[in-house]
Amino acid sequence: MPRRCATRNDLMKPGYVYIMTNKNNTTLYVGVTSDLERRVKEHKSKKDPKSFTARYNLNKLVYHEAHQMIGxxxxxxxxxxAGNRAKKMALIESINPEWQDLIIGDE
Known part of the structure; x- marks a missing residue:
């Protein structure tokens, strides 16, 4: 199904930036969504088996931040x-030093 272009109304909705990783914290994925809980569940359930998060078994939410507008x-x-791995790791460790899964959902 083709994606539609975002409208001005869409860009006024809240949004989240998040970082997922795997069991050993070796691979990081940065994403954005308007519905964090739904999106993390999609990653954990491997909704798209060919996706980066599914291929690398990235099923742990280790960082997120909320924004008033998705833009x-x-x-x-x-x-x-655009940042390097060290910067992402420092960001994660600033709020989640144990790298715990911040959303424990149905696996």
Whole structure:
């Protein structure tokens, strides 16, 4: 199903930036969504078996931040993706030093 273009109304909705990892914290994935709980459940259930998160078994939410507008979340996602691994790790450890799963959902 083709994705539709975002409307001005869509960009006014809240959004979340998040980081997922695997059991050994070796691979990081930065994403953005308007519904964090739903999106994390999709990652954990491997809704799209060919996706990056499914292929690398990224099923732990280790970081997230909320934004009032999804456009701001998208800009922050781009900023985080442009950063190196050390910066992402420091960000995670600033709120989650044990790298615990922040959403424990149905597996």
């Amino acid at each position: 701001d979340a998208i800009a922050r996602e781009k900023q985080l993706k």
